[in-house]
């Protein structure tokens with residue numbers, strides 16, 4: 001007999017005392033309670049630094065300290081007083097460190113010295129900055145062609161660092177810019193560019209104060225954008241409807257206790273957030289939104305037949321959009337059976353949501369990785385936009401589209417030129433400004449870069465932050481790709497697995513973090529700037545003493561490599577590194593929207609990059625907002641899995657104690673998991689069957705038939721409120737199952753939220769391996 005299945009004990013509401021307690025623990029655990037706490041008081045303040053946690057906007061930017069548990073973790077993780085000095089590397093070979101967990105590696109603390117890999121001893125050994133720059137420059141210059149180098153960016157880099165980085169790579173001669181955004185919101189950027197002419201959202205924070213309905217699709221803000229919860233909660237309190245689409249019942253979207261509200265904290269009270277919680281099947285959102293649109297069209301037909309006013313915004317549709325008729329035809333052609341089967345949601349509930357949409361005068365749709373990491377993500381983003389267009393929910397107060405970004409400056413990095421397909425106008429501007437011939441060939445994104453390293457056409461990998469080897473699919477193949485390079489360079493704050501697969505020449509270069517004071521040679525402190533999800537650009541200046549005297553800013557490191565690679569005749573790299581105002585002047589002259597950059601960024605809230613779509617000016621090919629009329633996918637992975645025995649679709653998501661590949665702790669409090677990460681969530685009925693067949697711990701085996709076998713070993717099954725036939729577990733441990741061979745149409749984003757798998761008993765998979 002197996003135990004009766006009960007869902008695990010979860011904390012009763014998101015936020016609240018659990019969050020405060022957890023903060024204390026993380027501050028103490030970081031062994032830096034004082035500088036950590038001091039740093040926190042300066043997070044997202046006008047004279048402080050931008051929180052390295054997430055990209056949610058900051059309200060008054062300065063009126064009150066915005067409390068955020070996961071912001072605390074991000075800040076204290078960086079402000080730790082633990083160090084990973086050269087003597088650490090002397091004690092451990094790289095092969096040995098490869099056996100450590102991500103958690104253990106970063107747990108050693110901040111990197112302190114530039115390190116070079118020594119193959120003979122299999123150890124990293126300290127070197128001088130000059131030696132590092134000279135060898136990196138010589139190796140890059142020695143390649144047959146600049147396109148043999150890949151310049152990766154993780155979205156934490158400031159505007160100034162990112163701009164200098166793209167300038168370096170382009171002056172060297174390539175547009176190879178694989179970017180974390182390729183694995184993240186790429187589908188939002190592409191889908192929105194087609195739909196509204198700009199790959200960014202159209203709402204401001206204040207719009208959340210005005211909306212009557214907010215659709216929150218495929219995201220878990222309780223963990224990943226905690227400050228967003230406060231805005232959702234205020235909206236819910238005003239009576240706005242918050243309609244959630246998430247296969248998994250996430251605690252943070254159900255109830256939230258605001259740690260800033262003293263009365264609420266003392267009473268132990270919490271507030272409901274979601275008025276409606278819909279649990280679509282994985283990849284079922286496009287079908288769900290198509291169903292809602294169908295119901296809106298039906299309501300409109302009925303209104304017109306009865307002589308009532310149209311429920312659509314006819315004036316907006318006529319003057320500002322293109323393709324309504326084709327979209328209507330596509331909606332008519334999509335049957336309810338297909339919609340119900342693919343979404344897993346009933347027609348009745350979708351009609352109810354349509355009614356909410358129709359009765360709301362202002363609606364916002366927000367989304368994140370649950371939407372963007374499927375094959376049909378671009379089509380899904382466009383379907384969300386379609387629905388919003390129907391009632392003119394764009395470009396007016398309280399209404400609009402809001403992709404909620406991941407890394408704190410991933411949006412800004414794209415704005416200032418981290419783009420493997422740069423617009424010609426930007427390259428023209430660079431050429432005018434700097435007087436070199438910018439490369440015109442489009443470059444590599446993440447998947448193309450991995451392919452090029454694997455087949456030997458790429459020979460150098462430079463990483464501006466991030467953890468490429470662990471964030472990407474097919475972990476073993478990517479490790480092989482990196483290790484086969486002539487040159488690997490990682491600019492980083494802490495040690496991670498990407499550093500442990502060095503190329504023939506391998507460097508790890510330690511940099512200042514955002515919380516640290518950045519002084520130039522003359523002793524003047526420097527600020528950098530970032531852009532949040534609402535296109536607000538503001539300054540960020542660190543306040544902590546640097547973790548080591550040897551650290552340099554990302555900007556100084558890029559300038560050092562650039563000078564050693566392309567020389568300083570045309571571009572005075574050192575001068576820009578000496579005074580970041582000079583970089584901002586260059587950005588102002590080459591990127592639209594930055595007029596008066598150095599003045600405006602020193603104002604308390606910074607400034608907003610004008611987003612024309614938010615003013616109903618659509619810079620698309622048609623000059624209008626474009627409907628799309630895509631058919632639903634023939635079958636989602638969920639539908640494929642449903643037709644076969646012991647076949648599931650797996651999504652990989654984040655626990656409450658992690659920041660991407662950085663693991664802060666082993667708990668996932670809101671989901672009731674403590675002290676472990678090797679868990680697979682499944683529906684309680686699926687759990688009963690699986691447990692009877694295989695026992696408590698299982699292996700998970702990939703089913704994408706592309707010639708690569710994939711096994712994730714030794715996971716504990718945990719019952720959870722989610723659809724049957726789907727599984728969920730943590731990234732990056734499960735990236736061994738995510739195939740390089742499946743990716744989003746147009747976006748090339750790995751399908752991290754729909755991986756076909758089967759479950760095996762521990763022994764069978766181990767024997768097969």
Ligand SMILES: Nc1nc2c(c(=O)[nH]1)N[C@H]1C(S)=C(S)[C@@H](COP(=O)(O)OP(=O)(O)OC[C@H]3O[C@@H](n4cnc5c(=O)[nH]c(N)nc54)[C@H](O)[C@@H]3O)O[C@H]1N2
Pocket residue numbers: 053054055070184217218219220221223224225245246247248250280281282283284285368369370371405406407651652653654655656658659660753
């Ligand atoms: N503390 C913390 N903050 C972070 C991060 C972090 O790791 N830790 N990461 C940052 C980054 S880079 C990013 S991109 C964001 C990520 O923010 P999220 O997108 O919230 O990240 P995930 O944990 O991947 O959560 C995806 C959510 O989508 C749901 N989901 C999965 N598949 C589907 C689907 O098919 N349909 C629907 N409707 N829902 C689905 C999952 O159940 C889960 O709740 O957060 C940023 N902020």
Ligand SMILES: Nc1nc2c(c(=O)[nH]1)N[C@H]1C(S)=C(S)[C@@H](COP(=O)(O)OP(=O)(O)OC[C@H]3O[C@@H](n4cnc5c(=O)[nH]c(N)nc54)[C@H](O)[C@@H]3O)O[C@H]1N2
Pocket residue numbers: 106153154155156180181183184185369406407464465466467468470471472491492493494495496511512513514554652653654659660661662731732734735738752
């Ligand atoms: N299976 C699966 N895979 C995914 C995802 C998923 O949901 N599922 N999500 C994807 C998403 S949304 C993203 S954005 C990517 C993230 O991919 P990345 O951005 O590559 O990964 P991170 O884990 O954010 O990078 C962490 C490392 O950054 C370095 N670092 C931290 N702070 C700084 C700094 O200030 N400067 C510098 N130079 N380095 C710093 C540290 O060394 C740390 O080890 O992963 C993607 N991969």
Ligand SMILES: [Mo]
Pocket residue numbers: 180183184185405406407
């Ligand atoms: Mo992301």
